[in-house]
Amino acid sequence: MAGFKTHLMGSVLSGAGIALLAYFDKKLNLTQASAIFIVGSIGGLLPDLDSDTSKPFALLFQLISVLIPSVFFLKANSYSDRSSEFIIIYFTVSYLLINYTLRHIIKRMTIHRGIMHSIPFTVLSGQLGYLLFISSGANVAYIAGISVFSGCLMHLLLDEFEGFKLKGGFIPVFKRSKNATVFKLSSQSAIATFFVYFIILVIFMMIYLPSFKQKI
Numbered sequence: 755m756a757g758f759k760t761h762l763m764g765s766v767l768s769g770a771g772i773a774l775l776a777y778f779d780k781k782l783n784l785t786q787a788s789a790i791f792i793v794g795s796i797g798g799l800l801p802d803l804d805s806d807t808s809k810p811f812a813l814l815f816q817l818i819s820v821l822i823p824s825v826f827f828l829k830a831n832s833y834s835d836r837s838s839e840f841i842i843i844y845f846t847v848s849y850l851l852i853n854y855t856l857r858h859i860i861k862r863m864t865i866h867r868g869i870m871h872s873i874p875f876t877v878l879s880g881q882l883g884y885l886l887f888i889s890s891g892a893n894v895a896y897i898a899g900i901s902v903f904s905g906c907l908m909h910l911l912l913d914e915f916e917g918f919k920l921k922g923g924f925i926p927v928f929k930r931s932k933n934a935t936v937f938k939l940s941s942q943s944a945i946a947t948f949f950v951y952f953i954i955l956v957i958f959m960m961i962y963l964p965s966f967k968q969k970i
């Protein structure tokens with residue numbers, strides 16, 4: 755299983771690759787491509803949110819406690835009186851809810867390398883990336899989704915293979931991790947598995963069925 759530094763390197767590489775593609779091929783502007791890079795890099799660390807002890811992941815949680823409310827700020831602000839008081843309350847409450855309440859729930863509900871190290875969680879992360887960027891249009895949202903998905907997939911790959919050796923001196927053969935595979939479609943917990951598949955289905959309907967989208 756790969757460590758934090760390896761995962762960080764893998765996710766930065768994956769995020770940078772998709773961002774470069776988005777900038778040069780899909781003609782996204784520099785700000786959009788930079789945001790794609792950031793979410794892709796974070797995506798590559800997401801599966802280890804269930805490792806509740808390490809410092810880097812406490813830092814990651816603090817980061818998403820600021821990023822998520824920032825994404826929804828314009829929408830929330832349009833329902834408010836647009837005062838300084840609202841901004842203070844909005845960001846403080848969001849930060850506390852995500853960094854403490856949500857973190858505590860995830861800590862209680864997950865086991866390390868359970869459902870968060872699986873193909874369905876990777877799909878779900880990609881969908882969340884899409885939803886985060888939906889206000890910027892479907893094109894940007896798709897690329898954001900792919901960026902998060904690729905980062906997550908890179909994480910699983912790095913966890914799955916401990917390294918490689920050269921067979922016959924020149925053919926690289928990947929060495930599988932001794933632990934259970936992370937390329938799985940379910941976890942030991944039936945509830946966690948059902949929950950993730952259910953959310954995937956709901957988001958899928960939100961994205962592809964306009965009539966369902968209007969009801970939400």
Ligand SMILES: [Zn+2]
Nearest residue numbers: 801802871913
């Ligand atoms: Zn991991």
